[in-house]
């Protein structure tokens with residue numbers, strides 16, 4: 001099928017973000033579950049994503065990797081889902097701004113914190129996220145400007161940035177500030193978010209049963 005949507009993922013990975021996006025879009029898609037280790041590093045899979053990581057999305061002849069890119073791509077490929085501001089809308093500003101901010105500075109700051117990697121204070125001006133506090137304070141600023149990140153409607157930016165917030169709260173890499181908890185509760189209550197979590201949780205249970 002020329003325009004088939006295939007999501008390469010693993011339920012215990014950032015692929016859950018892409019799954020949520022697929023469920024928000026509501027188009028039929030097939031999920032291919034790729035195991036960690038050898039399957040993810042196989043030549044066949046690395047032909048799709050040379051990083052040997054999930055998720056990856058194939059849409060017809062187009063391959064998209066990187067969760068943030070998958071969210072942005074899907075929102076534009078299926079505009080009828082209303083998950084991105086119109087291309088000429090000024091709301092494209094905050095849409096891109098917060099999506100890229102989360103994929104770059106927030107992801108790096110949170111990963112460094114999770115792995116106990118400290119950037120010397122006198123090098124903060126050279127690293128994209130400044131300090132962990134700078135990144136988290138700015139993330140709080142982003143989620144408190146309104147109910148959603150790009151105007152008054154939920155968008156793909158909320159799927160991606162919201163996932164970073166929810167994962168951070170869950171794994172303790174983002175402080176449990178009231179603003180994060182309120183935003184997280186708002187977006188995780190969405191039917192598509194719940195459906196995606198149920199699908200991936202069921203896959204994990206199945207994998208655990210099989211040992």
Ligand SMILES: N[C@@H](CCC(=O)N[C@@H](CS)C(=O)NCC(=O)O)C(=O)O
Nearest residue numbers: 013014037052053054055066067068
């Ligand atoms: N920057 C990538 C990160 C993807 C990523 O790191 N995926 C991890 C799982 S959460 C993975 O596939 N790890 C397997 C490996 O590196 O072998 C994205 O946002 O999609």
